Amino acid sequence: MNIIRREIQQSVTEAIESAVKMFFSKEFDEIKSELATLQEIRKSMEFLSSQYDRVNSDIKYLQDRLTLVTIEKLMLSSQVLDMSDRLNLMEQHSPETNIEINGVKENKSDNLLSLAKQLCSTISVPFMDAEVLSGARASKMNDKNDRPRSIIIKLQSVKKRDEIFATVSSFNKKNTLDKLNYSHLGYAGNKSPVYVSEHLSSHNKKLHASTRNIAREKGYKYVWIRNGRIFVRKEDHTPAKQIKCYDSLNNL
Known part of the structure; x- marks a missing residue:
């Protein structure tokens, strides 16, 4: 066991x-x-x-x-x-001695020198052939636009250009019911308005167009050009503002 x-x-x-x-x-x-x-x-x-x-x-x-x-x-x-x-x-x-005329219908027989003479005669500005260096129709910025091309008259001096601008402005103020129009240039019976302004560079021309549109939207009373510069004024008593670039439009 x-x-x-x-x-x-x-x-x-x-x-x-x-x-x-x-x-x-x-x-x-x-x-x-x-x-x-x-x-x-x-x-x-x-x-x-x-x-x-x-x-x-x-x-x-x-x-x-x-x-x-x-x-x-x-x-x-x-x-x-x-x-x-x-x-x-x-x-x-470059075009500082130029004037730009808008509102004149295009015609193959147009004599732009004679047209410039007629303009000066209408507004009572002394004019000599030697004071006009050249005249031509500008190129269209938009081919779809059916408005007549503007007329570019190149003058001999800035002084003559400014004299024409000042006299056109005075003429329109004195003739509020018959401002400068087609009939004043020898085309009887047609009262289509004619505008005389500075000849702007392509950039400034586009900027000027944008300025006019935005100024209209925001209630600005005046838009004008002086020596290639664009200005706006909202009311008679408000200060003028210079539009130097597209960013300036954002501050209006």
Whole structure:
């Protein structure tokens, strides 16, 4: 019985030891597997962290470049605007002795020199042939516009140009019911209005058209041109404002 008891005890002990070894061996394998997974995760996190730092560095570099490009763009825009203003001044300076006549119907037999003489005769301005250097019809800015092309008369001096402008204005004020019109130029029976103004550069002509439209919308009473510059006045007692560019129209 003692022998049998010892053998049973030994068998139970061995079975328990074997079961314990198997249990812990399995647990240790799972722990090792989990540790290996954690190691992989740690490596992945380190890689992602380095990638994040690099992306942050790239973003900062791009932000710095964008700031520089923006500054360069603003500088270039300012330079282009300045050059555009200078070119416009040069273009406006070129026709400073010209007058522009609008409202005269086109006719192949038109003699623009005779028309200029008739205009000066009507408003009582002394006129000599030598004071007119040339005359021509301007090109149309819009081919769909059916209004007659304006007449450009190039005079010998700014003084003569200003004399004509002043006398036309005085003539219209004195003849409010019969302002300068087609009949005054030798075309009897036609009272279509005729306008005499400064010859503007293409840029200033477009700016002047926009100014008239916006001034009308915002209730400005006067829009006029003097020496190639555009002015507006809302009421008789309010100060005049010069329109230098399209941005000036936003401040009306």
